[in-house]
Amino acid sequence: MSLGISDEHRELAGTLRKWAASLDPVTAVRAAEEDPSADFGDQWQAVVEMGLPGLAVPEAADGGGGSVLDLAVALEACAAELVPGPLLATAAASLLVPMLGPDLAAGEARMALGPEPTLATSGDRLTGHVEVVWDAPGATHFLLGADDDAWYVVPGRRVRVTARIAPDLTHRFGRVEVDASLAEVDRVHDLDTAALRRTLVALAAAEASGIARWCLAAAVEHARVREQFGKPIGSFQAIKHLCAEMLETCEAITAAAWDAASAPAGDQAAFAADVAGVIALDGAVKVAQDCIQVHGGIGFTFEHDAHLYLRRAMTLRSLLGTGDRHATALAARAIAGERRRVEIDFAGEDGPVRDEIRPLTAEIAALDPDRRVGALVDAGLYMPHWPAPYGLDASALEQLVIDDELAGAGVERPDIKIGAWAVPTILEHGSDAQRERFVRATLLGEITWCQLFSEPGAGSDLASLRTRAVRAEGGWRLTGQKVWTSLAQDADWAICLARTNPEAPQHKGISYFLLDMTSDGIDVRPLREMTGDALFNEVFLDDVFVPDEMVVGEVDNGWRLARTTLANERVAMAGAKLDVSVERAVRLSEGRPETHARTGHAVALATVCALLGVRSTLRSLAGQGPGAESSVAKLLGVRNRQDASELVVDLLGEQVASGSEEAAAAVHEALLTRCLSIAGGTTQVLRNVAAERILGLPR
Template identity: 45%
Template sequence: MAIGLTEEHEALAASVRGFAERHVTSESVREAVGSAERGEAPAHPGFWQALAAQGLLGLHLPEEHGGQGYGLLEQAVALEELGRTIAPGAYVPTVLASALIQAGGSDKLKADVLPALADGSRTAAVALPTAGALVDTEGRVSGTVQPVLGAQLADLFVLPLTDGRWAVVEHAEVEHLEALDLTRPLGAVTVRDAEADRILTGVNARELAVVLLGAEACGVAGRALDEAVAYAKLREQFGRPIGQFQGVKHKCGRMLIALERARAAVWDAVRALTEDDEQRGYAVGVAAALAADAAVECAEGNVQVHGGIGYTFEHDAHLLYRRALTLRALLGKASAARAEVAALAVAGVRRPMDIEIPAEALSLRSDVRARVAELAAMEITEQRAAMAAGGWVTPHLPEPWGKAAGPVEQIVIQQELKAAKVRPVPLMIAAWAVPSLVQYGTPEQQERFLPPTLRGEIIWCQLFSEPGAGSDLAGLTTRAERVEGGWSITGQKIWTSLARDAQWGICIARTDPDRPKHDGITYFLVDMSSPGIEIRPLCECTGDAVFNEVFLDGVFVPDDRVVGPVNEGWRVARNTLANERVGLTSSFQLGGDVPKLVALATELGVADDPLVRDGIGRLACDEHAFALLGLRATLKQISGTDPGATANVRKLVAMEHGQQVTEFGFTLLGDEGALTGGWRSDLRRRWTRYLLASRAMTIGGGTTEVNLNVIGERILGLPRDPDPTR
């Protein structure tokens, strides 16, 4: 998933990438590097006029000022693509300067300057606030600021003043500075007694820089990841591609996670630029904390995967690394951004994950709202029956069990039910069983089980995992043998939630031991009161017993309780595990969360400690990033485009986040961490219980390590190890 979400953004990205492949070649990049090495004066790259003719310099500017009439989000989409190429030249500083002038310049200044910046006949440079400031003395400005990106290529400078305003200056002295990034020059800009007649007011250069340079950082990170993955598929060591090694898979998986978080944060920062100070500050702060660091992490990972060749000057890996480090330096310390986010989080600020429904769905909302109002007026038993009969519990499923609702209708239904405080039946494990019965169940099975399940009258458990077959269900040993009228199931299941409460269980068992791996498995519906079932609670490290062991000793299951074809139960089970619906439900948390952490730090009197603030800021950024991943996946589904890697990445990020929040809170307790209490005890004692419970978060539903392998193999396309036992 790139920064843009819509089909239009995908088309724009494809167009810019095509342009870059034709014009921003490796030779043009190396030409800029050679010029820098020889100490020659920087020059515009050969593709500059073609870039301007493409309209990319003015994507974000209004047509009246020579632009394309789009906005900063479209410019961010283009910057991400050009960032992949390590494009030399003044593109980024010129775009940033024109954005500042558009935001804070007078009408005359805009008319005088912006058309030339949009058509490439003039170029500009911007000094970020960290570079110093000019002094305004009675309408005359003077001073030196450094480093200024692209200064030697500019004939127009946008420079900060000590009072927070910005001056647009045409005449200045530029001193060359040795730049870490060999493809773009840096300079010191000195202004001597210039007239302060072109002043920008009410602009925040840092916010615009975070958005635009952050978008470029995402492009750098994306290029680094792609290069690392491509090399890992081809480079062989010890007789096989290095991409088969789990360590390489995990390295590349972590790079993808960093990239997706950064893209989400930059996208949200663009959206927030027109919002109030708190919301804008929160979103921009998260982007500032994540984007450049993601570029550095991916660039470092690229060098690491390439090994010695990636460390050589001849390979482009070090150029990506230099660009990433430069972007991080120019955007300022991530710790400062985390401190800003922490201050807002401690003050109770949160970014809402709202979805704007297309205008054409207004009549749909009106209809849904009217029906939901009727549901809200019913007593609970009548309401649950009506919701089950009307498809409101699982609207994504086909009628009559759902409403065959598309993504937009699903969101509208969720929103209206929430607004009316109508709670659908909590299906729990049944949320996995119902789709399989809908798709593979017989009409008799559907009528027997679906209506009461959707009314909340049947509790289900899932009999999948075994002591020797957790994530790898191909290793199932529970067997089902054919007997008169049905099957006899014998085996052991483990980690079974709700087993002591459930009336029915969905169970997979091996029915043909001669077939390999996932073949020869059948999907059964098991009456949990059947003779031969023994349930033993499993006491967890918290002292609670949520999970259970289930022993099946010759448990009879009639033929009419087999779901789907015999020996093809894995296909049915995969439907259970991969059931898709559109939603913004937050990830299940067994530990603490950021609001609880803030409450704990406040209660302990350490919320103002700088180190604690840094931790809160880091975790608040993480929380916001995985919430954004869910929002973006939903918006992609609504727009009809593929959400890509987001679901896998979000699950892993969310689960690790819950652990990290809880572990950080535990460190604040000091010696009180040696004490514990129940879920209803005070927050301090309860926190140790959170910590113990949180260990399950990166195990259940596939461990972190397995999920990283899934990301590496299924999303990034890295090769599987044909002999995983070695």
Template identity: 40%
Template sequence: MPIALTADHRDLADVVAQLVARSADREVWPELVAAGLLGVHLPEESGGAGAGLMELAVIAESTAAGLLPGRWLPSVLASYALARLAPQHPALAELADGGSGALVLGGLVAEAGDGTVRLSGVSAPVLGLPGADHALVRAEGAEGAEWFLISGGALAAGVREEDGIDLTRPIGRLDGGALAPGSAQRVAAGECAEIELAVAALFAAEAAGLCGWAVRTGVEYAKTRVQFDRPIGSFQAIQHKAALMLVRSEVAATAAWDAARAEQQSPAQQRLAAAQATLNATHPAVEVALELVTLLGGIGFTWEHDAHRYWRRALSLSALAGTEAETAAWLGALALTEQRDFSFLDPEALPELRAEVGAVLDRVQALGIPATTSASRVTGEPDNDEAEASWQRVRPGAATDLLADAGLIAPHYPEPYGRGAGVQEQAVIADEFAKRGLRQPSTVIGEWALPTLLEHGTTEQQKRFVTPTLRGEIFWCQLFSEPGAGSDLASLRTKATKVEGGWRLQGQKVWTSGAHEAQWGICLARSDASAAKHRGISYFLVDLASPGVEVRPLKQATGRHEFNEVFLDDVFVPDECLVGEAGHGWRLAATTLANERLQMGGRLTHGGAHRLRAVIESSDHAASTDVALAALGRCTARENALSALNLRAILARLGGMEIGAEISVAKVFNASAQRAGTFDLLAVIGPAGALTAGGHAIDHLGLPAVLFGGGTTEIQLNVIAQRVLGLPREGR
């Protein structure tokens, strides 16, 4: 999905893409001016359209995808910044009408004397500076930041042109000492978070455009390039490379979008969004570009192919954005006290629903549940990482009864079990929980079992199982995986033999989460051995108290055992516990329902920012403060990206758009984020990682549960490559 979410923004992106496509044949600057693309963000009185940063981001993504040469990006950055500092400045009209600009942000010092201002020092490299009509310059003055506008020949005197790695745009430095006294016109004073945000957002938007082009180019090549008598896109190594490129591309677009939407938020929110966009989009674009070159092989490493031109622009953007370590440390320091806001609803939205839900939750809290609790306390479990990492679930009790009666355990379920809540209603309910410090309880595996029963089960099955599960009286496990059928689930061997009044199950299941505590299991078994691999499988509900069921715990590397082996030795399952028709269980298992629970946040179970934050605040770490803060910044950026992915999916659904690759992308990125986070944590704590105290090493040892659960990352990459990117299966 590109940055654009609305129909208007998508139309804008299409118009820009068509214009940029003509840039290979002739100079398109006059067309950019005529189309209003230099002033789309400026006030109408200055010749602009009064739009904002989101529109600029949409344009930047399209211009980068077409590798538009020239001065558009530095010019709009200069005019955007000037409009924030001096909204009535006459130079704005010139910039909207085709004047070129550059934004100089550091390296210069302002000194007052004899009624004039002198600038000294030399700036870092600046895009678009050589030949610019205007330069907006930030210099360090006696009282802090000061802003100056330098124009025309006076500006040219101080410009040092440089050879840039990006072959499509001029770049240079500003030598303050070479400027004539009085050539710098003072515009404003003070820092401006909006300017920092605009730079980060538009750099990230360009990075997203580069990544999108790289994915499209790589996939097209992989579909047509033949080696060993078949397309290279059928090779798993190529599929995984392309799928990972897509994941990074989607995250980059999301990061740029999140930065652009922060335009109307507080300075603290703008700085959080700017830093995460740099870390999640601008820097990773270099790796995506390099992956494209290696996917293309020799042709990608030649001057004739455009890949190196995109690669060079990605390198230029990444370098100009500042170092990854400094940005991460800066974000980490900010994340000690600030948190990104991902709310999207009007606080007054659906007031009647808010009042009704709020009244129920107030009664829940009146039972003695602390206001700052997590869902584990609502359900009676200890509020700690171990509980969160294991199986939080609803348990019988007065609080659960209140929530179940109000349809708040699973509000997306249809009545009478839930409230039939759509996306907006679910978001309002989640907001009311969050206001009270309550996390919504979960039925865990019940969230897989119950929707299947609601979709395919009989009325009797629904009455028998749904309400007791929502009240915490039934806890489920999933009897799917087998020793020889893990990710290849359809190769399962557990047999179901038809007998009078029911079925006899014979086989073994493994990696069964929570089976040692569950009362019932959803089970796939092969009921027709003569049928094709994905057919002849039936879907059963198994009472784990039945004779012949044996549960053996599997002790994990952590020392705990959430997983189990389950042996089914001639276990009788009555006919009323077969869901759907015999032989159609695979379709039931693969069903993804449209009313799935809304995912609101991005907090990581393993390697989460909350762990690093606690370590830093306690000073219980071996790494230097800067290294620790950088680790926190990276974790925070990853979690913010996950939250932004979730938010974009929600808004897309609210807008009636079909969800694209976001679900698969979020699964892969979530797993990789947790993996990276645990390594960041271990690197920070140092020797303490040799101890069990604090649970940090145990946190890392529990990581495979995430990497394997719900399908390994490699399986998810196969899904993305084949079902999203359309690459051929092996041998085709």
């Protein structure tokens, strides 16, 4: 997977990966291992001929005219193959130093970069030294800063370079001494250290994504073929979980890198870069470490390539700062009220939809509040992605526009809760009579639903359920026990799975029933949870009769229907507001600098969780199926909510015992979120599923 989403970016990434691999870059890196002055000239010439240094240089300056995202896609692909040389520094210069655009595009300029402004201006001279300069050997131009935060392009003839070998063997660094007149150098106006570092972090995040992607792929491939105890190590749950966690981190890195390259200039770009600094730089190091762990002793050898990726990731982090450093800056932004607000460019395609929808939303907004729901249902705007006549069969673009127009008109759609799972199954698999009876009534709030799926012995392993349905005259009689059922005490109807054929394999012989919760033989018993509330219930079914017309779809085919229920989601955009606990943490951190690093990590993860949703939405707009980010969104979202709620309790400190309303709410949230890694499939089971279905590891 590439950080690019469009077909063009995916094609660009694939093409560049193949081209980069054809250069055999690792051989070049290993051959130059002990040469501090190695400039990887042959590799760099190939990069120039491919047009990468000028990819984002405007066409008017003889460049490729590409975007920052185009450049990030290219950097990700090249990093995945460990292409050596000054591409990162030169790419940054192509964005920051317009005067060099034509020379960079033509390959006549090769850039070195010193990220710390340590030179001095005295009179008409620029003097001093920069201890660490990226890609100094072989550079024709040096982008260096002075202690007054002025930045200069210094020609190579005016510097003296002492070359050094760094942990990252794909780059060379150097100590650079400068003694030049100001007339011999070019001042880069409108560039300061903050902008430079922001650009470097955004581009380094793209490289981090490429590093992490290679490490994940290498680990998975090894886990598939390496055998221990007579079977592939990828069949061991410990390895599955390790690889699934690598996948989670990779998706987070990719989302953050994509956003850092896509965000509009200004505060939004700065916020996105800080998120990328928190997520991508630490994340790439962790994934590279885990890659070595999966490979075991093989990965620890110098001959294996994994350490080269770890070295590159560690060096990027060392030069640009750990996650804590960026998290501290991000917390300050959040405290000041900044949030990442992602907007979609519909390229004008939303105009006709808005013209059609806006009058409808205005009419609905003008109605009395108690009449709005009925009007939304009649117009198909309540669940526009549902098929007509209950919805509009709305495309992804249409759904987003409808949401936007309703929000702009101040019209809210009440949450139908479990009905949003039940009704799509009825629409797709039910009879005309079932659709007539249940769909509109659910939308109007006349029928509420609960879900009778989980059992004491069938939670994440839903296919092992034991509730049985025995054929009776005119229908079925259900007997069994369901558990963890929310809303059961108030619901009018339930969607219920029961085994109709005990002789069939686990995933077969299950049927999907619509169960009237007022039926004889139903006993609902509230379960008091650790919060003190009784949100969930046990439901006992004792010979409960369900008529044949309340079976959805074919008998014994309920498992397929259950998957429809669990998978049905509409396309929507997340708002700019962070999770409730993260917002609380931001407020509690104000004036407490010692808490900023931890709070910034929470802000970054919450932002990335929203970005995963944005990327899924953009895939839908592009007509693509869901990517891996949709599969790991729950895993990362659970971690986000649990960690953030725990953070709030920690920030409150002794106030937790004060009995205040704020303390009670924080403790309640921290206790409540413990269910999130259990409900809807435990984190451990979901990691098994991700490892097997997405990564292809053996059972």
